[in-house]
Amino acid sequence: MCGIAGIYQPKGIEIEEVITLSQTIKHRGPDDEGFFLASPEQVQHCRGNDTISELQSLKHLSEINYSPNLALVHRRLSILDISALGHQPLTTADERYTIVFNGEVYNFKEIRQELEQKGYGFKSHSDTEVIINAFAEWGKNCVSQFVGMWAFVIYDNQENTLTLSRDRFGIKPLYLFKNENCFAFASEIKALLKLKAVDKSISNENLGSYLAFGTTAKPYQNLFENIVDVEPGCNYQFYLEDFSLTKESYFSIDEKVANNKADIETNIQNFEELFNDSIALHLRSDVEIGSCLSGGLDSSAIVYSASKQLKDVPLKTITAAYQNKIIDESEYAKMVANDLKNVKDIYTYPDAKTLVADMDKMIYAQDLPIGSTSIFAQWEVMKCAGQNNIKVLLDGQGADEVLGGYYNFAGIHLIELLKKFQFNRFFKEYQQLKNNFTPQIKNAVLRAAYYYLPSSLQKQLRAKERLSYNFINPNKVNELQLVIPKRGGKTYYEHVDLSVKFGMYELLRYEDRNSMAFSIESRVPFLDHRLVEFIRALPNEQKIHKGWTKYVLRKMLNDKLDDKVVWRKDKKGFVTPQQDWKNELMKKLTEELKDSEIPSIMDRSYVLQLCDKDFSNASHLSEFWRAYSVIKWYNIYNLKG
Structure with missing residues (x-):
């Protein structure tokens, strides 16, 4: 497990920014630090202040007296092959490919055996070396063989490309930023925000959607206008010469699977x-x-x-x-x-x-x-x-x-029985779920039925049941024209x-x-x-x-x-005593909110009104905490807009 980052700027990169990238994600990898620098004239592996003692022969980043146009950064949390042989960035023996990798490919031993039979040699016992050799052998399609979680970037100095890949479900993070002069990526948004070239503008559309619905309108988005989530199950190709970026899906949860007919x-x-x-x-x-x-x-x-x-x-x-x-x-x-x-x-x-x-x-x-x-x-x-x-x-x-452990799944299951006209089974399973899952099974069915309503009616019902539209300044609501995110499906599979x-x-x-x-x-x-x-x-x-x-x-x-x-019946999950904590902390929270800057799309007076409210509705209480955290986030990152 590690942190990765990188920058490509044709006009040259300031070494201080490379150091800042590394220090910002140090918590992801305190065990080791590595850098790869490339310019049209030369390539070089460098060390930093946190590089392990065995690699002190590498040139220190501060001693670099030229301006590279490509920098790859790696922070290591040593888990597999904790020796110096697991150091990154790692370059292949023929010096064509260089990788920075975060995550684990758990079946690396099995893949390694296959590659050894094809003539590949290995110096380490790490999964990183297996990944880069698998890429050399099979190209970006190698990921279809991986069992694990990953975010990696591979530089190909022959094709002059960067390949970015993320695991099937987005277990490991990866973000990118691109404009006409800079391409950058990192494991965490905060690292990208440190770069001068990165536009730090907030997306009012996404922030409004988050305040109103608890999520963005589309999946795999964040609250910044120009910082992009690398999508799960995708490989991206960035071409250094013309600054073009392509995306190719290698896995999608939407893909249909054959029904299992076994007993x-x-x-x-x-x-x-x-x-x-x-x-x-x-x-x-x-x-x-x-x-x-x-x-x-x-x-x-x-x-x-x-x-x-x-x-x-x-x-x-x-x-x-x-x-x-x-x-x-x-x-x-x-x-x-x-x-x-x-x-x-x-x-x-x-x-x-x-x-x-x-x-x-x-x-x-x-x-x-x-x-x-x-x-x-x-x-x-x-x-x-x-x-x-x-x-x-x-x-x-x-x-x-x-x-399907959440309430809505039980409701959807029952609705699907009704759609098949299996009324006897519906009433039987309704009662069984009421006994074994939740006494509130009626609410589960109603919540599932919500996804069958027209979007206009969904919006009306949500406005009545939730506080969240009120967090947004009234003059901004119509301007944003928020669309309810499609978070729930009409069928069990779609809902999954x-x-x-x-x-x-x-x-x-x-x-x-x-x-x-x-x-x-x-x-x-x-x-x-x-x-x-x-x-x-x-x-x-x-x-x-x-x-x-x-x-x-x-x-x-x-x-x-x-x-x-x-055979527990009282599913709880990661619950906390939110109501008790709010009551205990309210004086301090109110003082904080009064002194805080807030995003321009928010209604400050409404948020302050809620500080005095004793919430009986758990959803309303969670919405309050969500709005509070937006304001905290806005101030912690010193954002504008």
């Missing part, structure tokens, strides 16, 4: 084999691995499989716990840990005072505003992991979106795909930034693409069965973990 028992067995294989790959590391453990189904499954595969090797788990028993899940986490001999469970207790103390640091780390205080619970988990010297942490991100593109994509950003703020590599085994594709092909009735969501996962864990964990 449920067979599929439970197949699911277990794929899941355990994913865990085995995600356990490949040369440093200690731990895991998040919320007490929920997803993290419990990961901890169980990992602990069994590690056998006698200790596995530390981190749990966010609360004194408020209504939201606390630590008793379930304790059940899981007590059943597994090699698990050492550790607990952290997020509170309001720490939230205030860390809010600025957390939002700075995130690059963008945060949706709710649940991100702070994850922040505290990552902080605790760092304090306990855990360098790699497994987490359950993606399971709810792919397996949109949940992956919108909600999960945002959660993956939280995951990456929170973990990397503490120099921790976070791994998400549920997003092994082989497992995702298998789950997507399952019939709905094998995901929601007899009123139980995530049925194949529950059946896999049956008789392995306590029934109170496996």
